[in-house]
Amino acid sequence: MALLDKLPRHLFTRRGWGMLAAGAFALAAAQVMGRRDLLTLALLLLLLPLVSLAGVRLVKPRFRVYREFNPSPVETSAPAVVSLAVARTGPGSGQVVMEERLPAQFGHPPAFRFPSRAATGGTSRYEYHLTSRYRGQFRIGPVTAEFTDPFGLSLHRRSIDDGDVLTVTPAAVVLPATGLAGARGNDGVTATRVRANPSDDDVMTREYRHGDPMRRVHWAATARHGALMVRQEESVTTPEATIILDHRSGAFAGGPGTSSPGLRGHDGHAPATSDTFEWSVVAAMSVSAHLAERNYGLRLLDAGGEPAFLHSPSSPEPAAEEYSGPSGLQSIAESLAAIHLSGPLHPRRDGVLPDKGGRAAEHRAAGTRTHPGIDQGPPAFDDHLMDKLSAHRMRGPLIAVLGRITGEEAAALAPAAAYGTDAFALLAVERPAEFQHVLEVLRQGGWRAVAAGPNTRLSAVWGQFGQEPALPVAPASEVRRGAGVAK
Incomplete structure (x- = not known):
């Protein structure tokens, strides 16, 4: 068992490596004993893992991955919820072990099984949280899936999407109020007159509208225009x-x-x-x-x-x-x-x-x-x-x-x-x-x-x-x- 654990896991499972070892032993025994039936068994034990390895690499199940960050972008030291939706778009069945790749600063990558127990309509949904101490743009993903053959002899891990970029912005510090704008004041606004005509009277007046108070009537402009005129309203401009x-x-x-x-x-x-x-x-x-x-x-x-x-x-x-x-x-x-x-x-x-x-x-x-x-x-x-x-x-x-x-x-x-x-x-x-x-x-x-x-x-x-x-x-x-x- 300890020897099997030291063998690479990206090709065969422990069962697959065990079958290859049994096939090699049967092949040696057939050569020593001269038994054709042992030779047939050895070939079967050796070929089956190899055929399964070729199968999981040639047959590539297709998936669709949708990833959403909330909020996006997120501030430093603030948690972001990552929502994943994974759906199979091609033929295939059985469970698949998946893992979300993350930059090292986010800690251990989350792993999950597809399909999930709460899968609906062929789509499995997952959720996890991320927090970054640093600002920047980080590639979240891709999702990697570990596929195996029906006999559980071989393994193949591959990416099923390209990942998405999470933008982490610097968090603002609350600053005390200070005198910023001089004559403009601290409220961020300044009152100015809306000037529509070159005349000194016209720049401050407009025609009377229903509901205007009579105290705002400009009598000099009214006499000159022959129509009731009122003083122009002040508007606000942004400094x-x-x-x-x-x-x-x-x-x-x-x-x-x-x-x-x-x-x-x-x-x-x-x-x-x-x-x-x-x-x-x-x-x-x-x-x-x-x-x-x-x-x-x-x-x-x-x-x-x-x-x-x-x-x-x-x-x-x-x-x-x-x-x-x-x-x-x-x-x-x-x-x-x-x-x-x-x-x-x-x-x-x-x-x-x-x-x-x-x-x-x-x-x-x-x-x-x-x-x-x-x-x-x-x-x-x-x-x-x-x-x-x-x-x-x-x-x-x-x-x-x-x-x-x-x-x-x-x-x-x-x-x-x-x-x-x-x-x-x-x-x-x-x-x-x-x-x-x-x-x-x-x-x-x-x-x-x-x-x-x-x-x-x-x-x-x-x-x-x-x-x-x-x-x-x-x-x-x-x-x-x-x-x-x-x-």
């Missing part, structure tokens, strides 16, 4: 917030050589990341949720002024910059799920990735990191970013989630505070005390800047913005665009 998300490999400790055990794509590729970058991803998700709850429209850019998620494999719309409402926040969460550190590459200004023989574009389409030495882009915080910020100046707060930046980079970014109603900078670094000079450069430009380590509570860092007053912001006309610093 905007711009978030700059730095994901350059050189800005975060560890660089491209560091990879997270959880941030692994469904193709098995482990993108570069670090503890400080993971902290900044959670910060970007939390700030986005904090602002979206206050009715802000969001615009996310990278350090070069391009869409922040242009290189994220999990982004539903990689080229999108603006997001609004619950659907926009959901898109941001999905885009942050698999975002990773990138090299110094930047896309060209026409939005097409730098291409050396087509390889760079192919790598991005596959969700992999291109070589950092190919076609380096312009420096961070340059005129392209400033132009993007200037196009939406004073429409809401400006938040920068940064890593390790130099004093020169801080001086280039500092004047950007003039384009927001308020400016906040979060630096995720290993040793915050070493970046006081960088913070001072940003503060001199009008930023409220804080440096935090990967173990610092994000809510405590965000709360400091409500305590520290912002320094005066230099007018945009004083920004020296070419050098990126204030005159």
